[in-house]
Amino acid sequence: MDYQKLANLLYPNVKTSPEEILAKYPPRNLKQGEVVSRFAPSPTGFMHIGNFFQMFISYSLCKVSNGVFFLRMEDTDAKREVEGARAFIYDILNRFGIKVDEYPTLDGKDVGNYGPYVQSQRKELYQIFAKDLVARGKAFPCFCKKTEGKEEILEDRKTKFLENDETEYDPCRDLSYEEVKEHLDRGDKFAIRLRTKNTGKERIVFHDLIKGDIEAKANAKDVILIKNDGIPPYPFAHAVDDTLMGTNVVVRGEEYLGSTPVHLEIFEALGFKPIAYCHNPAVCKIGENGNRRKISKRYDPEAKMLYYFEEGYPKEAVLEYLLNIINSGFEGWRAKNPDAKWEDFKFGINDITAVAPIFDLLKLNDISKNIIAKMSAEEVYENWLAWAKEFKPALADYLEANKEYAIKVCGIDRGGLKPRKDIYKWSMIQEYFSYMLNRPTEKEEIDNIANYKEFLTEYAKGFTLPAEKDEWFAGVKSTAEKLGYATDNKLYKANPEAYKGNTAKACEYIRLALTGKKNSPDIYELMKILGEKETLARLKG
């Protein structure tokens, strides 16, 4: 069989040789240990935490090694493309401050020397390598009926392939030149399949950066290299693209682990050096049946990366949380370096998690609380305002019109050694400090509380806001004492019947009058921010 002749029959217009292409993509000039990796999303929807998780591992490996991180748009499946999805990918990356070294711009230009970075623009490249494979007898054209639905494919395969799991040789692998020509003359479309060299008995070992050495059965299927629409499915595109682009670590989801032997054989057939793999597990949730299940956009709002912005989580909180579940070294590092930026964490390749983590919103909240607790009142205000501008314009207007006051509110119990840690997302501040932004409503119920009115009437008499907290507290105590409240808690506890209540009770009344709530930050601090006039108005009801 003259394979070269066959190749020319299949691809009469492809004249370029693989060598010429390879020469155009010289090896990158890298120092020892520098990682070249990529984020290769399909523009099929809104960015999912799983994509982001995987991207973030890839990005971190590049960053810690001072390597190259690039973006490749995998848009070979035009049917699944969703409008706006491309722009959305860039939007999320930008929001999180993820810097990409090489990428395709939205209007189709390339930044970087190893493009095109959009797969749909690389069709010729794939055909050059496919033709070469045919010419060397390592691949062949397949004219089997293309099927639309999965069932049909499987039905088709049942009759086509052996059931013994040893080999899956395609019936077209031994078509003669004449038979191929006949098909072509009839106008039949062809796919290209790999002519596997294996017999189903061979085993291979490959190394995974997370899981270590993995032994598996070598590929023994004549897998598709080029679909009959001329576009390669993932494995062939991966081999060609990542080789030409100089990728040296491929970070991808665990779902690819099983097909790695296929990829390895394709690399070998092409004469390419294999690339290191890092198969990361999926982010999970506990399902209704108590088992792990992949976190899903449909059921879990937190699966969508935009969710964190809608809710108003600081981006650092989300990133740190992810680092926390990606890399077991992070939390310890954070404990030792409480004030360092997350960017300074030395991401250890050996510490990447091998177990599918269960997403824990409570932990995220905790990390977020600590991050927000370290911010100044001005920073909180700016973040809150930026969030409101995007998601709650009316609130943004209020915040801008009352900037000074709003900053004071943001500053409540902030700073100092033991800052308050209640707030973990911007969207909760408005409700949290609602009583500072508006007078409390639902007064009637409060007014009916026993002794409430009596105390406040007395307390409001001649009320002035002292300059010192001690003085203020003395005032509260004096009113309380006058009305028969205990100001010494030990005495009160020993004999509660003798009193109307204690200082705590008195403070509760004041707090209710000011905030409408039984819990709030320090009363005196609130009074100072509200001002004497507003405080008095609220005390008088």
Next chain:
RNA sequence: GCCCUCUUGGUCAAUCGGUUAAGACGCAGCCCUCUCACGGCUGAAUGAAGGGUUCGAUUCCCUUAGAGGGUACCA
């Protein structure tokens, strides 16, 4: 069915043959205190099961179980 991966408290997890099996979140209690929070202290809670190997297994090996993934002209 077959193939691959994973399995330490509720969650994230440390240990890389010898520890009273760290730490964080969450939970409970106590202290502080004008409430709540913060902070401090204390506590409950973990090696999937069964076999080996070893003086000694959470750690190494095997079996089983469970979970996840794959088994497409999807990625």
